[in-house]
Amino acid sequence: MNKMQEPTLEKEKRGTFDFINSIGIILIHLAPIALIWTGATLFDWILCFSLYFVRMFFVTAGYHRYFSHRTFKTSRWFQFILAFFAETSAQKGVLWWAAHHREHHRYSDQPQDPHSAKLYGFWYSHIGWIVSSDFIQANYNIIGDFSKYKELRWLDKNYLFPPFFLATLITFVGGWVNGGTFLSMFTDGWTTLLAGFFLSTVLLYHGTFSINSLMHRIGFQRYQTGDESRNSLWLALITLGEGWHNNHHYYQSTVRQGFYWWEIDITYYVLKVLSWVGIVWDLKGVPAHVRNARSLEEAKKMAKNNEIE
Ligand SMILES: [Zn+2]
Numbered sequence: 001m002n003k004m005q006e007p008t009l010e011k012e013k014r015g016t017f018d019f020i021n022s023i024g025i026i027l028i029h030l031a032p033i034a035l036i037w038t039g040a041t042l043f044d045w046i047l048c049f050s051l052y053f054v055r056m057f058f059v060t061a062g063y064h065r066y067f068s069h070r071t072f073k074t075s076r077w078f079q080f081i082l083a084f085f086a087e088t089s090a091q092k093g094v095l096w097w098a099a100h101h102r103e104h105h106r107y108s109d110q111p112q113d114p115h116s117a118k119l120y121g122f123w124y125s126h127i128g129w130i131v132s133s134d135f136i137q138a139n140y141n142i143i144g145d146f147s148k149y150k151e152l153r154w155l156d157k158n159y160l161f162p163p164f165f166l167a168t169l170i171t172f173v174g175g176w177v178n179g180g181t182f183l184s185m186f187t188d189g190w191t192t193l194l195a196g197f198f199l200s201t202v203l204l205y206h207g208t209f210s211i212n213s214l215m216h217r218i219g220f221q222r223y224q225t226g227d228e229s230r231n232s233l234w235l236a237l238i239t240l241g242e243g244w245h246n247n248h249h250y251y252q253s254t255v256r257q258g259f260y261w262w263e264i265d266i267t268y269y270v271l272k273v274l275s276w277v278g279i280v281w282d283l284k285g286v287p288a289h290v291r292n293a294r295s296l297e298e299a300k301k302m303a304k305n306n307e308i309e
């Protein structure tokens, strides 16, 4: 065999820390420490918890299942809503996020994978690839189906706007609830900002990042995918269904990540309800022969046999 035709297995040089690129994420991690001195109200804690799960839904339904994989269809206005609220997670632009995720599947656990835990280590796959200079730019060519929309290009470029908008809004609401007047945001809204926005965002970061790190390490493999992706119930619970990551690597075109009724997938249930009222449609399912096989080759054989019978 000609040497040129062999796949490259040489790891890329990765991991040069970039301070300017990382200053935002560092400050977001430091801010909640102030809660030790300020404390927080019950309302602040409820908001912290709620905004974790609401925004996790937009990360998984929006960034992941819609923009990265196109597993369902929706209108142009709801597409914008998905992108806007996904970006309130402060995980950069929608096109940047989806472009890197498509690269992850294209090169899963190969040297070109942006965040392979197998090749580049746990911490690099968890957060290192984000705070390094390696992936500041995205390959916009592979997201042309969405970068053609000017409102998405605007959101991608101005990715700081949605988190700033949310932070300001909840400081105002928190001030009002905690202090009782419209101007209380300047005196009583700070604890809501610290718990409801900053702490909630840090938890959301690590919930999301665990999909790239822990989900290629912990759990079981039902399907032979040629990578290290795993299924895990407890990770599925904290990520609203993303813990069925081996299912997802096996068959990415379905909106469902839990393939069986006992594989809890909250994001899918919410999308199902949204489809009943016509907000989303064409939810792609998992064909039975794909679900029952253990590899794509086996699924192809099963489909062929069924045709013959
Ligand atoms: Zn994916």
Ligand SMILES: [Zn+2]
Residues within 6 Å of the ligand: 104, 211, 212, 216, 229, 245, 249
């Ligand atoms: Zn993965």
